[in-house]
Amino acid sequence: MFLFQSPTQTITQAIDRYYHEFLELLPKIALGIFIIVAGVLIAQFITNFYKRRILKKANDPLMARFLAQAIKIILILIAIMIALQVAGLSGIGAGILTAAGGAAIILGFAFQDIGKNFLAGIILAFNRPFRINDTIKIDSMFGKVKALNFRYTHIKTTDGRDIYLPNSDVLTKPVENYTADGFFRLEFVVGIGYENNIEQAKSIIKTVLGRNENIVQDETHESFVIEDELAASTVNLKVFFWINTLDYRVTSSVLRGLIIKEVKEALDLNGFNLPADITELKLYSTEEDIPLKLRKDPRDLLSNS
Secondary structure (H helix, E strand, O other): OOOOOOHHHHHHHHHHHHHHHHHHHHHHHHHHHHHHHHHHHHHHHHHHHHHHHHHHHOOOHHHHHHHHHHHHHHHHHHHHHHHHHHOOOHHHHHHHHHHHHHHHHHHHHHOHHHHHHHHHHHHHHHOOOOOOOOEEEEOOEEEEEEEEOOOEEEEEEOOOOEEEEEHHHHHHOOEEEOOOOOEEEEEEEEEEOOOOOHHHHHHHHHHHHHOOOOEEOOOOOOOEEEEEEEOOOOEEEEEEEEEEOOOHHHHHHHHHHHHHHHHHHHHHHOOOOOOOOOOOOOOOOOOOOOOOOOOOOHHHHHHHO
């Protein structure tokens, strides 16, 4: 025989049952919260220890920092899953993982750029064409690499700007590394007069290059001068020399300017003519003459009087 219960009694019994179940789970929930807090603190401690000890000896600081971030996130996720298991909420943990998988698919379409940058960051952490403090150029962005994060690569430009490039661009676009092996070749053009001796000019320029200690000169990296062009008023010589790129900004700009100055002064000292561009005016039979009038200097008129 079934006893009829009023809705109020049913609700009261349900609340009472859930209340007692909650009281039974409360110690486990408290323990789970403790595990999460402890896990976060342990993850932070391990990450800081890793950064202090490993980064000093690491040959690749970018990789070391990236792995430090990854280790911290993984440890925190493990702590959360353990806490849910201890609290008796393993079903919730499984549900979270299932929901996260479904959400990842949905959000993957909505946030494709974020997903691409994240995956590109993981790939770049293990396989990339630069190291920290390398001078690189991607499209028009030129500067030193300062950091590699999950979503972007931090570049400091030579004029002090901080550029944060999406990792997907770094992965898919050509990267020019100016400091990969520590050497870079610079060049400039100097024009001498047609009446000057070309071989003598080349010898003087090579002497200037040879006596500069900041220019790299060995069997692999050789400085040389070649005839480049017969221009309108000059014979153009192109000068090539190698520099060390530990500080690319200084060596590429300051040293290049210094070498140009020394070459110019050495050619002047040896009597070489460095003519400016000459403009030639031609008049054809179908055109009128250009009217020219020579005006005497007033001082000449005074002196004649």
